[in-house]
Amino acid sequence: MLPSRASVLVLGGGPAGFMAAITAAEAVGTAGGGVIVLESTSEPLHKVRISGGGRCNVTHACWDPRVLAEHYPRGGRALRGPFSRFASGDTVAWFEARGLQLVEEPDGRMFPCSNRSESVVDALRQAAIRAGVAVHTGQAGQAAEALEGGGFRLRLRSGATVLAERLVLATGSHPSGHRIATSLGHGLVEPVPSLFSLSLGDHPLADLAGVAMDPVQLELLLPPAAEGSPPPPRDAHLRQRGAVLITHRGLSGPALLRLTAFAARDLRMCRYRAELRVDWSGGRPPAELERWFAEARRDQARRLLGNWRPWPDLSRRLWRHLLERHGLGAELRWADLPRRGEQALITALRNSRYRIAGRGPFGEEFVTAGGVPLAEVNLATMESRRCPGLHLVGELLDVDGVTGGFNFQHCWSSGWLAGRALGAQRMCS
Numbered sequence: 414m415l416p417s418r419a420s421v422l423v424l425g426g427g428p429a430g431f432m433a434a435i436t437a438a439e440a441v442g443t444a445g446g447g448v449i450v451l452e453s454t455s456e457p458l459h460k461v462r463i464s465g466g467g468r469c470n471v472t473h474a475c476w477d478p479r480v481l482a483e484h485y486p487r488g489g490r491a492l493r494g495p496f497s498r499f500a501s502g503d504t505v506a507w508f509e510a511r512g513l514q515l516v517e518e519p520d521g522r523m524f525p526c527s528n529r530s531e532s533v534v535d536a537l538r539q540a541a542i543r544a545g546v547a548v549h550t551g552q553a554g555q556a557a558e559a560l561e562g563g564g565f566r567l568r569l570r571s572g573a574t575v576l577a578e579r580l581v582l583a584t585g586s587h588p589s590g591h592r593i594a595t596s597l598g599h600g601l602v603e604p605v606p607s608l609f610s611l612s613l614g615d616h617p618l619a620d621l622a623g624v625a626m627d628p629v630q631l632e633l634l635l636p637p638a639a640e641g642s643p644p645p646p647r648d649a650h651l652r653q654r655g656a657v658l659i660t661h662r663g664l665s666g667p668a669l670l671r672l673t674a675f676a677a678r679d680l681r682m683c684r685y686r687a688e689l690r691v692d693w694s695g696g697r698p699p700a701e702l703e704r705w706f707a708e709a710r711r712d713q714a715r716r717l718l719g720n721w722r723p724w725p726d727l728s729r730r731l732w733r734h735l736l737e738r739h740g741l742g743a744e745l746r747w748a749d750l751p752r753r754g755e756q757a758l759i760t761a762l763r764n765s766r767y768r769i770a771g772r773g774p775f776g777e778e779f780v781t782a783g784g785v786p787l788a789e790v791n792l793a794t795m796e797s798r799r800c801p802g803l804h805l806v807g808e809l810l811d812v813d814g815v816t817g818g819f820n821f822q823h824c825w826s827s828g829w830l831a832g833r834a835l836g837a838q839r840m841c842s
C-alpha cells in the first residue's frame with residue numbers, strides 16, 4: 414500500500430536512488446521506517462541489471478579523487494569534493510560490507526566476482542530491505558510542489574498524492590524528472606547523448622569490421638564555427654589514445670567512446686559532421702616508422718609486402734587494406750617498394766583522415782550529458798541551493814563519465830552523500 418506520508422521520498426529506483434534511500438535509512442537504524450522509493454516501472458534497478466553486458470561494471474579502480482574526477486567530461490573538477498568523501502574505494506568497501514565482493518580487471522574496471530549484474534541488484538535490494546526502505550513500483554511521479562511550511566506534495570500519474578518532509582530526485586535522464594526539477598526552480602542544461610560510436614558512411618574501412626588496434630591516437634577535427642557562434646573548443650580532450658575497434662559502420666572502442674564523450678556537445682553542435690584524424694601507429698614518431706621500413710627493406714627484402722608488416726602488432730587486415738588503398742600490390746617484394754609508396758604508407762599509418770558521416774549506435778553504456786547544473790546543488794549534501802529540502806542525485810545532474818564504471822561511481826557517491834545528509838537531519842529532528 415502506498416503511504417500518504419513519508420519522511421524521505423526518493424523518486425526513482427535506480428542505483429542513485431537506492432544508494433540514497435539505503436544510506437538515509439541505515440543512518441537512523443531501527444527508526445528507518447519512513448524512507449520510501451517510488452519507481453515508475455515494474456523493475457527497479459533495470460539499468461544495473463542490463464549494465465556492462467550483463468556483468469555490471471560497478472566502479473573503476475581509481476583511488477585518487479582528483480584522478481577519478483578527470484574521467485567526467487561534465488562534472489570534472491567540481492566532483493573532487495564529493496569524491497574526496499565517497500569514491501571508488503568506499504564503493505568497494507560499501508558493497509563488501511553488504512556481502513558483495515568486487516574484482517578488478519587488468520584495465521581497472523571492477524565487476525562483481527560472480528560476473529553477474531544480478532548480484533549487484535540483489536545486494537542493493539537486500540540492503541534496502543534490511544534498512545527498512547519500502548520500494549513501491551508502478552508509481553510514476555508527475556509533479557511536485559514545495560509546501561510553505563516545509564516539505565513537499567508529490568502528485569503521481571495515478572492521481573494519488575504523497576506528502577514528504579524531504580524529496581530526493583533520482584530519475585536519471587527521464588524527462589519527467591527534468592520537468593519536476595525545473596518546476597522547483599532549477600535550470601536545465603540541454604540533455605544530449607554521450608558515449609557513442611562514429612559512423613563513417615560507406616567507407617571501405619567497414620570491410621575490416623572486427624579489427625581492434627591498441628594503442629591508436631585519435632584527433633577530432635571540428636568544422637569552423639558558423640558566423641556569430643562561439644568557436645568550438647580545441648582542447649586536449651579532442652585527442653585520445655587507446656584501443657579502437659573497427660565496426661561494420663565505422664569506429665568504436667574505448668578510446669573512440671572517450672573521445673565522443675568529451676566531444677558530445679561539440680559533435681551535437683556540428684550535427685555529427687566532422688573529420689577524424691587517426692594515427693594507427695599510436696603516436697610513434699615518424700623517424701621510428703622510417704627506421705622500421707628501412708629494416709624491413711633490408712632484412713626482409715625477398716618477402717612480399719602483404720606477408721610482412723612493419724611492426725607485428727599492426728593488424729594484418731589493416732595493413733593489407735592500406736596497401737590496396739595506395740595501389741601497392743600485396744605481391745610486391747619489400748625490396749621493390751617505391752620510395753613514394755613508402756612515404757604514402759607512413760603517412761597513412763600516422764595520419765589517416767576519415768569524414769564522420771554521423772553518430773553510430775551507442776557503446777555498451779548509454780548516458781546522457783546535460784541535466785541540472787552542479788552549481789545549483791550543495792555538493793557536500795546534494796541538497797538543492799534553489800529549493801531547501803530537495804536533493805538531486807545521479808544522472809539527473811549535469812554529470813557524465815566515460816566508460817569504465819565511472820557513471821555508476823557518480824551514482825554511488827551522490828546517492829551516499831544525499832543519504833548521509835538526510836540521515837543526519839532525521840537523527841537531529
Ligand SMILES: Cc1cc2nc3c(=O)[nH]c(=O)nc-3n(C[C@H](O)[C@H](O)[C@H](O)COP(=O)(O)OP(=O)(O)OC[C@H]3O[C@@H](n4cnc5c(N)ncnc54)[C@H](O)[C@@H]3O)c2cc1C
Pocket residue numbers: 424425426427428429430451452453454456457458459460461463464465466469470471472552553554555583584585586587589590777778779780806807808809817818819820821822824
Ligand atoms: C545498456 C547500459 C549499460 C550501462 N553499463 C554501465 C556500466 O557497466 N557501468 C557504469 O558505470 N554505467 C553504465 N551505464 C550507465 C548507468 O546505467 C547510468 O549512468 C545509471 O544507471 C544512472 O543511474 P540513475 O540512478 O541516476 O538513473 P537510472 O538508472 O536511469 O534510474 C532512474 C530510475 O528512475 C525511474 N524514474 C524515472 N522517472 C520517474 C518518475 N517520474 N517517477 C518514478 N520513477 C521514475 C526510472 O524508471 C529508473 O528506474 C549503462 C547504461 C546503459 C543504458
